[in-house]
Amino acid sequence: MEVLKIKKVRDNAVVPSRATPGSAGMDLYACIDEPVAVNPHECVKIPTGIAIALPSPLYGAFIFARSGLSINHGLAPANCVGVVDSDYRGEVIVGLVNQFNEPYTIEPGERVAQMVIMPVSLMETQECDTLDETQRGAGGFGSTGKK
Numbered sequence: 001m002e003v004l005k006i007k008k009v010r011d012n013a014v015v016p017s018r019a020t021p022g023s024a025g026m027d028l029y030a031c032i033d034e035p036v037a038v039n040p041h042e043c044v045k046i047p048t049g050i051a052i053a054l055p056s057p058l059y060g061a062f063i064f065a066r067s068g069l070s071i072n073h074g075l076a077p078a079n080c081v082g083v084v085d086s087d088y089r090g091e092v093i094v095g096l097v098n099q100f101n102e103p104y105t106i107e108p109g110e111r112v113a114q115m116v117i118m119p120v121s122l123m124e125t126q127e128c129d130t131l132d133e134t135q136r137g138a139g140g141f142g143s144t145g146k147k
Helices: 067-073
Strands: 005-008 026-029 036-038 043-047 050-053 059-064 075-077 082-084 093-098 104-106 111-119
Touching: 036 043, 036 093, 067 075, 093 111
Parallel strands: none
Antiparallel strands: 005 050, 026 111, 036 104, 043 093, 059 082, 059 111, 075 093
16 A cells, blocks of 8 residues: 655644545645735635655645635635645645635634645657647637537
């Protein structure tokens, strides 16, 4: 079995945990000493107090929104999905943006995001002059219709 190693880099850090046995993501906790107000349309960096070591380059840690925090209060990762590479050993920081018109205050120890460990493909790249043809072709946004 592969193991995700987690190191506390701050004394008050909370080790990520799954809310239920069936949870895909591990909750990440705000490792802050006092509440942080996030004003409308403002972006803040919230430390988690942890660093991780993934078992190999075949895995990545992906930081997603917590659905309740996002839907009810407008806070979501500023980059939509954060990516922690297998060779990164620094503190995991969550960038959050308040998408609503009301401020929200993050409390110390509050769950602010979720981390999902997923496999990644390390394909080699090859530059070419042509690509194979498909039915969709270069059709972009909305090109396959609404239904």
